[in-house]
Amino acid sequence: MATLVQVENLRKEFGNVCALAGVSFRVEAGEWIAIMGPSGSGKTTLINILGGLDMPTSGQAIVDAIDVGRLDESGLTRFRAQKIGFIFQQFHLVPYLTALENVMLAQYFHSTTDEKEAREALERVGLGDRVEHLPGKLSGGEQQRVAVARALINHPKLILADEPTGNLDEANEETVIQLFHELHREGHTILMVTHAPSIGRLADRRIAFAHGRLVEVPASLKTSP
Amino acid sequence: MFWRLLWKLLRGSSGRLVVAILALVTGAMVISALLNLEFDVERKLTQEFRMLGANLVISPGHDAQVNGAAPAALMNQSEAFAAIQSLKDPAVVAAAPFLYIVERAGNTPVVVAGTKLEELPELEPAWRIEGQWTSSRENQIPCIVGRNVARQLHLALGSTLLLSYLGKTTQATLVGIVDAGGAEDNQVFMGLAEVQRLAGLPGQIGLAQLSVRGTAKNISEFAARLAAALPSYEVRPIRQVTEAEGDLLNRIRLLIGSMVVLILALTALCVLATMAALAMERRQDVGLMKALGGSIARIVTLFMAEVGVLGAAGGFVGAILGIELSRWMGQRVFGTAISLRWEIFPLTIALMVAVALAGALPLRLLGKVKPAVIFRGE
Numbered sequence: 081m082a083t084l085v086q087v088e089n090l091r092k093e094f095g096n097v098c099a100l101a102g103v104s105f106r107v108e109a110g111e112w113i114a115i116m117g118p119s120g121s122g123k124t125t126l127i128n129i130l131g132g133l134d135m136p137t138s139g140q141a142i143v144d145a146i147d148v149g150r151l152d153e154s155g156l157t158r159f160r161a162q163k164i165g166f167i168f169q170q171f172h173l174v175p176y177l178t179a180l181e182n183v184m185l186a187q188y189f190h191s192t193t194d195e196k197e198a199r200e201a202l203e204r205v206g207l208g209d210r211v212e213h214l215p216g217k218l219s220g221g222e223q224q225r226v227a228v229a230r231a232l233i234n235h236p237k238l239i240l241a242d243e244p245t246g247n248l249d250e251a252n253e254e255t256v257i258q259l260f261h262e263l264h265r266e267g268h269t270i271l272m273v274t275h276a277p278s279i280g281r282l283a284d285r286r287i288a289f290a291h292g293r294l295v296e297v298p299a300s301l302k303t304s305p
Numbered sequence: 306m307f308w309r310l311l312w313k314l315l316r317g318s319s320g321r322l323v324v325a326i327l328a329l330v331t332g333a334m335v336i337s338a339l340l341n342l343e344f345d346v347e348r349k350l351t352q353e354f355r356m357l358g359a360n361l362v363i364s365p366g367h368d369a370q371v372n373g374a375a376p377a378a379l380m381n382q383s384e385a386f387a388a389i390q391s392l393k394d395p396a397v398v399a400a401a402p403f404l405y406i407v408e409r410a411g412n413t414p415v416v417v418a419g420t421k422l423e424e425l426p427e428l429e430p431a432w433r434i435e436g437q438w439t440s441s442r443e444n445q446i447p448c449i450v451g452r453n454v455a456r457q458l459h460l461a462l463g464s465t466l467l468l469s470y471l472g473k474t475t476q477a478t479l480v481g482i483v484d485a486g487g488a489e490d491n492q493v494f495m496g497l498a499e500v501q502r503l504a505g506l507p508g509q510i511g512l513a514q515l516s517v518r519g520t521a522k523n524i525s526e527f528a529a530r531l532a533a534a535l536p537s538y539e540v541r542p543i544r545q546v547t548e549a550e551g552d553l554l555n556r557i558r559l560l561i562g563s564m565v566v567l568i569l570a571l572t573a574l575c576v577l578a579t580m581a582a583l584a585m586e587r588r589q590d591v592g593l594m595k596a597l598g599g600s601i602a603r604i605v606t607l608f609m610a611e612v613g614v615l616g617a618a619g620g621f622v623g624a625i626l627g628i629e630l631s632r633w634m635g636q637r638v639f640g641t642a643i644s645l646r647w648e649i650f651p652l653t654i655a656l657m658v659a660v661a662l663a664g665a666l667p668l669r670l671l672g673k674v675k676p677a678v679i680f681r682g683e
Contacts, residue, residue, distance in 0.1 A: 124681075133596055134677040154600065161598020168680065172593045176317030181309065188306040189599040230597075 084109040084238060084269050085130065090139035092125050092292075099125040101292040102139065107271065109237075112264045114280035115273045117289030123273045124242055126289075130271065131164045131240045132156040144237045161190045165231030169243035171223040173215040179226045180211040183233050190234040201229040205259060221252025228259050232268075239263065241272040245279060257282065307607070314611045318583060325579040325664075326619055329657050332572030333623020336565050337653040338630035343561040344646045345635070347520060347554060358429045359399075359514035359543065361528055366539045379404075379509040380538055382497075388534040389515070394527060396518045399427035402510040404500050408470040408493075410458055417468060417493045419500025419510075422447065428516050429485065436462045436481035446499055449481035451490035466493070470503045521551035569660050576664025580612070584667040591671045592679030601672040608668040616661030620654035627653065 085107035092100040100122045107113050115123045128134035129141050132148050141148045144163055151159055166172075173182045183198040202211050205225040207218075215223050224244060231239055241260070245253040257279060264270060264284075272283065280286050288295045315322065365380050382402050389400050401424035408417045422439035425432070440447035448466060450458075460466065464479045477495055484490065501507050517524050524542050532540040587608075594604050628645055 128677045128680075131596070133675075133680070157595070157598055157600045160596060164598075166596055170680075172589075172596075172680070174590055174593065176313050177310075181313065184306055185310070185594070186597045188310070189594065189597050189603065193306040234598075 082109050083107070084111075084144055085271070086140070086142040087126075087130075088140040088142075090126070090129065090141055091137045092122070092129060092134065093137045098292050100129075100136070100139075103289075103292070103294055104139075105287055105294065107269060109269050110264075110267045111285060112260070112270045112283045113272070114283035114286045115271060115289065116275070116277075116280050116286055117295075119275075121289035122292040123289050125292075127240050127242050127271065127273055130238070131166060132159045161234065163237045165234065165236035165239045167224070167227050167231045167239065167241040167244045169246040171215070171220070171227050171247070173223055173226055173230075175215050178212050178214055179207060179218065179222075179229075182215070182226055183230045186230045186233050198229075198233060201233050202226065204232075205229045206255070219252065220248050221255055224248060224252070224256050225259065228256065228263075232263070237269065239268055239270045241270065243273055243275065245274070245276065253279075307610075310607055311610055311614065314607065315614065318586070321579065321583050321586065322615060325576045325615060325661070328572050328575035328579070329616060329619025329661060330623040330626070332568050332575075332660065333620045333653050333657045334626040334630055335568050335623075336656060337624040337627025337649050338634060339561045339565055339568075339627075340652060341628060341631035341646050341649050342634060343558060344649070345631075345644050346557050346561075348644070358431060359401075359516050360524055361515040361517050361531075361540065361542050363513040363515070363531070363535065364539050364541075365512075366537050379506065379511060380513070382508050382510045385510065385513050385535060385538065388531060389513075391534060392527070392530055394517075394530075396523065396527060398516040398518050399424045400513060400515045401425065401428050402497055402513045404497060404504065404506065404510045406470055406500060406504045408468040408503065410466060410468055410493075413458065415454055415458075415468075415493050416491065417470075417495060417500055417503075419495055419497040419504075421497060422449065422494060425449075425494065428514060429489075431486075432489070433484040434481045435484075436479075438481055440478065440480045445478040446475060446496065447480040448477035448493055448495040449483050450479060450493045452482055452484045453490045454493055455479075455482045468493070468503070471505070473503050475499055475503055520554070569656060572657075573660045573664040576612075576661055577666060580665045581667040584671055587668075587671060588674050588679055591674045592676040595674065596676040596680075605669055605672050608671065609662060609665060612661045612665040612668065613658050616658035617654050619661070620657030621650070623657065624650045624653040 083106050087106070088104050090100050090103045091098070103122070103126065115126065117123050125134065129136050129148060130143060132151065136149045139149075143159075146159060146163070148156070148159065174185060177185060179202055180195070180198055183201055184193045184195065187193040187198060199208070199211055202208060205228050207222060207225055207229070210218060210222060215226070218226065224247075244260075245256050248256060260270060260272070261282070272279070274280050363380070363385055365378055386400065386402070389397065401420045404419040406417055406419075407414050409415070426438050434449070436449070438449065450460060450466070454460070458466070460479050460482070462479055462482065466477045466479055468475050468477065477499075483494070497510070501509065517527050519527070521542075528540050528542050591604055595601075628649065
């Protein structure tokens with residue numbers, strides 16, 4: 081398998097606070113990686129840098145042969161549109177757009193919109209009958225499934241999920257995790273931040289953070305299913 | 306998708322945008338009314354000032370002579386009016402010759418003005434007449450008298466006025482009593498030919514008065530052309546009337562221009578306040594759009610288009626209301642409706658779009674939003 085993500089001695093400082101203190105690791109294409117650790121350990125900062133939402137202070141974050149830290153504003157915009165699919169804990173759907181339009185919004189910023197394809201993406205996540213609903217009329221699980229459909233619509237190289245089940249009840253969590261299983265089986269590369277050991281164990285590999293550094297993964301989490 | 310997004314943006318923020326729309330409609334309404342008034346004020350003022358009477362006088366020049374001899378205070382009627390007609394200017398509303406003599410009515414001396422009675426209503430539209438301006442009955446010599454003359458000589462409509470001048474007499478029938486509010490109230494007006502006969506000055510006149518439509522500049526230009534055609538006579542605009550008209554026009558235009566600028570600034574400030582609040586609300590959406598790969602240009606264009614649509618809609622509705630407002634104002638100020646000027650519509654809409662875009666400065670700052678900062682909840 082080819083290396084899709086290569087992180088070398090990555091540092092990120094916010095003033096005097098060091099969020100990432102020289103992190104290095106690799107992710108092969110098609111891997112499902114769980115990024116774990118306590119709050120404030122630098123997990124979300126890493127996801128933001130890999131997704132081109134934030135810039136590293138030093139070091140390299142290379143995604144699909146692109147050094148994210150070297151991109152200018154327009155380069156970052158293209159990178160986010162073409163390479164990355166984001167799934168957030170808070171869903172982050174546009175409240176005045178329907179489920180279908182939220183998915184089409186990602187198409188619009190990527191290239192051109194294709195309503196048929198957007199409908200199919202929503203059908204795939206089990207929301208074929210909810211396409212015209214506004215986010216406010218959808219449950220948390222349904223909103224997260226819209227976010228998954230939106231993340232997939234442009235066929236990204238890398239899916240970055242930041243606590244995707246953090247705001248879901250057990251039933252909805254199960255549905256969303258099932259979707260991640262399907263994506264993994266199809267060969268998508270997934271980096272998922274999670275606090276939940278039960279979800280972390282589902283991934284191919286786990287990377288543990290503490291105080292901005294990689295630490296040894298606890299033994300209880302080492303076994304993959 | 307662009308228009309779909311635009312429509313959703315407008316609908317999604319309709320509550321917040323109501324204030325901006327109201328500001329734009331109100332601003333557009335007042336501006337459109339003022340502009341319509343401004344465009345039409347010259348024509349209206351010109352009409353109003355024509356009510357003041359003649360604005361151009363032809364009088365004998367210093368070296369004027371009649372038939373090569375005295376009296377030098379007279380002009381050749383045919384020569385003067387041939388020159389006026391030769392210019393063929395449709396701006397000439399009325400032109401009347403005048404020959405003044407002092408006759409006696411019994412023992413009372415009165416100033417008699419020989420003129421074309423039928424020209425007087427056009428020449429002096431502000432004069433109020435009781436009776437008629439002239440009479441078409443062939444067996445009588447019609448005359449009109451000023452109200453002071455009528456009172457002094459105890460004259461009523463239909464009375465006979467016996468006038469004598471240097472041994473010649475004439476008997477005129479009073480067909481109208483005029484209230485001019487000036488020296489004309491002390492005069493008698495008769496047909497020019499009859500006064501020329503009494504005075505023994507056939508074909509001669511003392512002066513000619515004209516009412517010429519147009520601005521002060523138009524009138525001066527016409528006077529210059531007429532003067533060129535009548536080199537031996539003096540042609541001059543009545544300065545008080547033309548200058549007052551020009552001065553008033555400039556003042557009105559300055560006032561309207563100042564108000565338009567002020568209203569544009571106030572409207573922009575109102576839009577600015579609304580958009581500042583809207584920009585705060587939209588930081589989250591913009592952060593997300595950027596995370597999805599939306600370029601700054603594309604996102605800001607979307608918001609600017611939204612504001613542009615608001616400006617155009619506000620301008621259109623306001624322009625329609627403004628036209629009605631200007632009609633009402635015209636009725637109140639000038640007593641007649643202001644004419645509809647279609648160029649006001651695109652001008653008002655363009656001004657409102659410009660004002661809305663200027664007021665949308667806070668939305669342009671959304672381009673600086675950092676998605677990571679937004680998602681961190683800062």
